[in-house]
Amino acid sequence: MKRVGMEVSHAVAEAVRLANVDLIAAYPITPQTHIVERLSEAVANGEIDAEFICVESEHSAMSVCLGASASGARTYTATSAQGLELMHEVLYVTSGMRLPVSMTVANRALSAPLNILCDHSDLMATRDTGWIQMFAENGQEAFDLTLCSFRIAEEAMLPIMMHMDGFTLTHVVEPILLMEEGEVGDLIPEFKSPMSLDPDNPLTLGGYALASEYTEVKVSQEKAVREAKRVVKDTWRRFGEISGRFYNPVECYEMEDARIGLALQGSFAETASIAVDKMRKDGKKVGLVRPRLWRPFPFEELRQATKDLDALVVLDRSLSVGSHPPLGSEIRSALYGQPKRPQVVSFVGGLGGRDITPEGFERMIEDSLKIAEAGPGEEFLIFGVKE
Numbered sequence: 001m002k003r004v005g006m007e008v009s010h011a012v013a014e015a016v017r018l019a020n021v022d023l024i025a026a027y028p029i030t031p032q033t034h035i036v037e038r039l040s041e042a043v044a045n046g047e048i049d050a051e052f053i054c055v056e057s058e059h060s061a062m063s064v065c066l067g068a069s070a071s072g073a074r075t076y077t078a079t080s081a082q083g084l085e086l087m088h089e090v091l092y093v094t095s096g097m098r099l100p101v102s103m104t105v106a107n108r109a110l111s112a113p114l115n116i117l118c119d120h121s122d123l124m125a126t127r128d129t130g131w132i133q134m135f136a137e138n139g140q141e142a143f144d145l146t147l148c149s150f151r152i153a154e155e156a157m158l159p160i161m162m163h164m165d166g167f168t169l170t171h172v173v174e175p176i177l178l179m180e181e182g183e184v185g186d187l188i189p190e191f192k193s194p195m196s197l198d199p200d201n202p203l204t205l206g207g208y209a210l211a212s213e214y215t216e217v218k219v220s221q222e223k224a225v226r227e228a229k230r231v232v233k234d235t236w237r238r239f240g241e242i243s244g245r246f247y248n249p250v251e252c253y254e255m256e257d258a259r260i261g262l263a264l265q266g267s268f269a270e271t272a273s274i275a276v277d278k279m280r281k282d283g284k285k286v287g288l289v290r291p292r293l294w295r296p297f298p299f300e301e302l303r304q305a306t307k308d309l310d311a312l313v314v315l316d317r318s319l320s321v322g323s324h325p326p327l328g329s330e331i332r333s334a335l336y337g338q339p340k341r342p343q344v345v346s347f348v349g350g351l352g353g354r355d356i357t358p359e360g361f362e363r364m365i366e367d368s369l370k371i372a373e374a375g376p377g378e379e380f381l382i383f384g385v386k387e
Helices: 008-018 033-043 060-070 081-086 088-096 139-155 209-245 268-281 299-306 326-337 357-372
Strands: 002-007 023-027 052-056 075-079 102-107 133-135 160-165 173-178 250-253 260-262 286-291 293-295 313-315 342-346
Touching: 002 008, 008 033, 008 102, 008 139, 008 173, 023 033, 023 060, 023 102, 033 052, 033 075, 052 139, 052 260, 060 075, 060 081, 075 173, 081 088, 081 133, 102 139, 102 357, 133 139, 133 209, 139 160, 139 173, 139 209, 160 209, 209 293, 250 268, 250 299, 260 268, 260 299, 268 286, 268 357, 286 299, 313 326, 313 357, 326 342
Parallel strands: 023 052, 023 075, 075 102, 102 160, 133 160, 260 286, 260 313, 313 342
Antiparallel strands: 002 173, 133 293, 250 286
16 A cells, blocks of 8 residues: 545545446536546546546436446446436436446535535435445545445445545545555456346346336335445455455444434544544543444444433534434434433534534534433524524
């Protein structure tokens, strides 16, 4: 391995290069554009033996990936925000056909109003599309998880999204340990699809299903997504044995004796850890819970991580307009019915790229204690709203 200073988008592109992809579909949308720009250079320079297809929209990008994957090719694309939503129709088709497309999503706020900065509105709008989904917190994780995503997708025969915060990660230069071809080993074996399209052996993929079959197909898909957690954990174990960096469906920080937990996803977790450190120095037993795996949802790991807490503060970077915010809602659901469970206090913050400092996280935790003592009240609070 070698440590280099590299823009995180380029580190993701390097992981795609190491995966030896066959096809890359590209449509530029901020802030993911640097990923496919770098891949375009790599293909043009002969660093990757792959087809690079510039398409006219994100809907076409996913359609191209779908067709290529169905023919047995290892495929990749990247997108963000409105582009991810334009893909929405084809996302369901890709997962329903059990095609192992790998995609990076540079998380970005959705219009309107127009905003190109980071929040999690785009990814939360696609949480029920049947894709495996996971979060990176920093550049090293973005590189590692991208590399792992190909094996996960192809072992589970399901598409996968690797989420990383737009601009906060995509455009930042970080020190990254890069693996080289000889170090990847058998982590990503040659892809041999069990059901690829072949003119000499015709078959139908994604055919019409009547009411008499549709439910059973969906039950099979649901089972496959839930069972994919085993594939994810096995791949992360294999990657850890090669690299020394191990990943888990739920990552914990200072949770051994914590009474108050803070749960969130993405790059804000590193900022929040600074607040946890400071509050611990002040004698407060605070810890951090980061659900890395979003789909399939890590029910067992979350329950285990939070079983000794008195209160759990959950931060979402997305609104579910008219209802509970997504992460808070799912955590409440996961903990419901447990014999001992923490009181969940749900916040929304960081929308449209608004920053939350370590002091902000401290204030959020302090406010949550007052809310917890007062008992049930607001369904959730929006942090940092201007008066």
